[in-house]
Amino acid sequence: MSLSEQIENPFLPEPARIVRQYDLIKDHRFFQIRFIDMNRAMSFDYVPGQFAMLSIPGVGEAPFSISSTPSRPGILEMGIRRTGNLTRALFKKKDNDIVYLRGPYGNGFKIEPMVERDIIIVAGGLGVIPLRSILYFVLDNRDQFDELYFLYGARNPNEFLFKNEFFQIKAREDIDCLYSVDKDTTGDWTENTGVVTSLFQKLPKIDPQTTTAVVCGPPIMYKFVIKELLKLKIPKNMIQMTLERRMKCGVGKCGHCALDHIYTCIDGPIFTYWDTLHFRELI
Amino acid sequence: MRILKMKPDFLKEFLMGLEGFGALYGPKRQSGILKYAPIESYDELVLDGENTLLPLKRLFHPMRFDMFRFDSRGFEADYSIFEKRVIIGVHPCEIHGILKLDEVFLVHPPDPYYAGLRKNSAIIGFSCLPAENALCRSTGTDIVAEGFDLFFVDLTDFYLVWVGSSFGYDMILEKEDFFDENVTHEDIQIYIEWREKRNRMFKKSFNFRDMPDIIELSYKSEIWDYFGKKCLSCGQCTMVCPTCNCYNVTDVLDLATETSGRRERMWDSCMFADYSLVAGGHNFRHARADRLKLWYTHKLKAFAHKYGSPACVGCGRCVETCPVDINVLTVSEALTSCEVPEE
Amino acid sequence: MPEYKPRVGIYGFTGCAGDQLLIIHTEDRLLDFFNAVEMRSFVMASSNPLETEIDIAFVEGSISTEEERQHIKEIRDRAGVLVAIGNCAVSGGPQAMFAKDGSFARRLKQVYGDIKFITNPVEGAPLDEVVSVDYYLPGCPISQSQAMALIARLIHGADPEEFPHPVCHECKLNENLCLLLDQKFCLGPLTLGGCHSACPNNGLPCVGCWGPNPDGNFEEQLGLLESFGIPHEDIIRRVRNFGGYKILAHIEKLSGKR
Structure with a gap:
């Protein structure tokens, strides 16, 4: 059709294969997905903290944060909770089934303020899914960064995501991993018990002038974690956090994630603590 | 800019002769309602100052259309909405509305549907005299300097015709002898008088310049709760607003096969309860007052912050449409005076 | 297979x-x-x-x-x-x-x-x-x-999509003039959409046959209809006409005299 020749369509989802999937915990599944087009699979470049729009034709499309690191290209990883129409359909998919992706979208974590500095990663519950990306990015480029602290709290041992991976990392000497559960329901939990903020007491002395913090967790957690980070005197614009909003396009057109004069999908989902004070509706 | 004169006698022949440039569209009355619709005869065109029920955006950001068809081979874009069009009788506020939508839809990456409709449409603007609720002088959108191919100013004895694009000039060349290049001092005088007369005709005005600060300061004002209690959440204000662009996307499966269907896009509204609802059930704006605050913050503060002028083009449609009198004027007045309207 | x-x-x-x-x-x-x-x-x-x-x-x-x-x-x-x-x-x-x-x-x-x-x-x-x-x-x-x-x-094994919007949504897309502006009875804002605003398209008021819109502002709309001179009992009767059991959760908001 002559009126529509050679149009770039940013909404066009591209086919991708579920190469592997397994349950993390109940109703939470890990997906490894690869674009069918091999060039696309290798050229899909992103920044930790970005997200992609995932489609199942006939069911719909929704944003999901990318849990893998761009330092390991070729396969995208996502940790997904079964909670709506789309995820219910996604959980019925099997290995080798096709889904559709477009992206990456959003601003991603600012890496520059982390280079040659100390990093504290604080994750609560599901918040660990997007933070896994920055965690592995830092580990894969370990010489670029100074001290690395990884604080992760889950409700109980059965809800602790990526248990094997994270306990394996814990053995490394170049990262300080602090894990906790609110309540040990199994009786065989070997790490800390208590809310994630209790882990701050276990941190060695932090130099706030050389430290960047990265936070993700349920809305209620932010308040308490930020309080701890401010106690450490980490500057407000050196606390990065990732937020959630309803999105239908990912590219600043559909309006759903608008807030003041920003769109969460292009100006976020990563904001600094200062941004959240400035844009009062953010959290 | 090139400005020409044309005698009113030529208008009908000139406009109907534009068919060669695309299908003619314009304000047309259907079952008593003024709508932008295909024009078959000159008599259907309504070229006075009356607002159409829905603004011009409906021709560029269609209310409901298919973005894609999909089947087992994947998604294929559906551009069947594209059509060469000449849209006649567009008022200055409408043109400003489209220029503001351009800021959203044409910035990288451009929305291909909006961009395609925009690229294939010519806009023939027409001057108007202020309607009862016109606020365009207050919003600085009563005069237009860009965003049209041709713009006709009706000075009764003749039209002044602004040529806004090369495409517009091609249209002039089709009927060159209808137009007179010789604009005299007397003509300029007539035009100035018309402007002054028009300026005096506005019945409503408001100083929107201070609204960004006032809205920021009123973030916790109980004025929002007053309007929140009143709002019917019908969403009409957002549908009739020339600069509201929100939409939702839904997949519709075919009955016959498991894998084929279409991905549909439809206007949405921030006044609806599910607008900010995310999977899992958390709603970022459950309260009606919060939904209203988002809309007015976006229109009068945020858009101005980002693009230099508010998103309101002063068409007055929200004033005419809201069944419970929540509109850009009543809200701005209440926030400015810190007093709710009298019942 | x-x-x-x-x-x-x-x-x-x-x-x-x-x-x-x-x-x-x-x-x-x-x-x-x-x-x-x-x-x-x-x-x-x-x-x-x-x-x-x-x-x-x-x-x-x-x-x-x-x-x-x-x-x-x-x-x-x-x-x-x-x-x-x-x-x-x-x-x-x-x-x-x-x-x-x-x-x-x-x-x-x-x-x-x-x-x-x-x-x-x-x-x-x-x-x-x-x-x-x-x-x-x-x-x-x-x-x-x-x-x-x-x-x-x-x-085809997918969950249906809800349409939790009032009749007014489709009514406006169909370019109808709001009946409430003419001070006429209409239940559009209180009623779930999905009907393509079949009644208002023909100049008739919405009678609520899709059932209540849970987000409807029942108190305010009742006051509005009463201000048109429509008797309270009349409004309740018409709301209940198609509202059946589903309107009961909202009826309290409607029955309180203003």
Whole structure:
């Protein structure tokens, strides 16, 4: 059709294969997905903290944060909770089934303020899914960064995501991993018990002038974690956090994630603590 | 800019002769309602100052259309909405509305549907005299300097015709002898008088310049709760607003096969309860007052912050449409005076 | 491997059967529907129903007799998914306009006197008063496009999408002038959309046949309609006309005199 020749369509989802999937915990599944087009699979470049729009034709499309690191290209990883129409359909998919992706979208974590500095990663519950990306990015480029602290709290041992991976990392000497559960329901939990903020007491002395913090967790957690980070005197614009909003396009057109004069999908989902004070509706 | 004169006698022949440039569209009355619709005869065109029920955006950001068809081979874009069009009788506020939508839809990456409709449409603007609720002088959108191919100013004895694009000039060349290049001092005088007369005709005005600060300061004002209690959440204000662009996307499966269907896009509204609802059930704006605050913050503060002028083009449609009198004027007045309207 | 086709049954209880008729009237799409499923029971379209286990039951009508109560329970037991179709099945229909006001016995006697019933009448109720309902297709009658979109998703294993917006949404897209602006009665803002604003498109007020919009601002709209000079009792009567059991959750907001 002559009126529509050679149009770039940013909404066009591209086919991708579920190469592997397994349950993390109940109703939470890990997906490894690869674009069918091999060039696309290798050229899909992103920044930790970005997200992609995932489609199942006939069911719909929704944003999901990318849990893998761009330092390991070729396969995208996502940790997904079964909670709506789309995820219910996604959980019925099997290995080798096709889904559709477009992206990456959003601003991603600012890496520059982390280079040659100390990093504290604080994750609560599901918040660990997007933070896994920055965690592995830092580990894969370990010489670029100074001290690395990884604080992760889950409700109980059965809800602790990526248990094997994270306990394996814990053995490394170049990262300080602090894990906790609110309540040990199994009786065989070997790490800390208590809310994630209790882990701050276990941190060695932090130099706030050389430290960047990265936070993700349920809305209620932010308040308490930020309080701890401010106690450490980490500057407000050196606390990065990732937020959630309803999105239908990912590219600043559909309006759903608008807030003041920003769109969460292009100006976020990563904001600094200062941004959240400035844009009062953010959290 | 090139400005020409044309005698009113030529208008009908000139406009109907534009068919060669695309299908003619314009304000047309259907079952008593003024709508932008295909024009078959000159008599259907309504070229006075009356607002159409829905603004011009409906021709560029269609209310409901298919973005894609999909089947087992994947998604294929559906551009069947594209059509060469000449849209006649567009008022200055409408043109400003489209220029503001351009800021959203044409910035990288451009929305291909909006961009395609925009690229294939010519806009023939027409001057108007202020309607009862016109606020365009207050919003600085009563005069237009860009965003049209041709713009006709009706000075009764003749039209002044602004040529806004090369495409517009091609249209002039089709009927060159209808137009007179010789604009005299007397003509300029007539035009100035018309402007002054028009300026005096506005019945409503408001100083929107201070609204960004006032809205920021009123973030916790109980004025929002007053309007929140009143709002019917019908969403009409957002549908009739020339600069509201929100939409939702839904997949519709075919009955016959498991894998084929279409991905549909439809206007949405921030006044609806599910607008900010995310999977899992958390709603970022459950309260009606919060939904209203988002809309007015976006229109009068945020858009101005980002693009230099508010998103309101002063068409007055929200004033005419809201069944419970929540509109850009009543809200701005209440926030400015810190007093709710009298019942 | 032959393609698995979901087994479907379409049933009617107390009502006008208009929703089943509407499914039959989808013409070309009816063939697609019949080809995509294994139709076990649809008495309106074909005799010789097979009353076996089914994947999806579409059920029209309200439950108005003891026999119907037993029958719907029996259908529920053998249906994977149960969809209530039409206002009667969803809200109880006009026969439930006096729902739960305690006047049923008196009204029954007034109309039927002392006759002996073949099966005991009960106060007309929506399906979900008796069994659990998975999905709802409201309307009087249901909308063809909404019905086909839901059916297509269900038979192809996807969850249906809700349309939680007022009638006003589609009404404005259809470029109608708001009846409330002319101080006319209309229940648009209080009513769930999906009907393509069928009544306002013809200059008629919305009567609420899709059932209440949970986000409706009932108090404010009541005040608005009263300010038009419409008596309070009149408004309540008209809201209850199609509101049945589903309006009961909101009626308190409506009954408080301003």
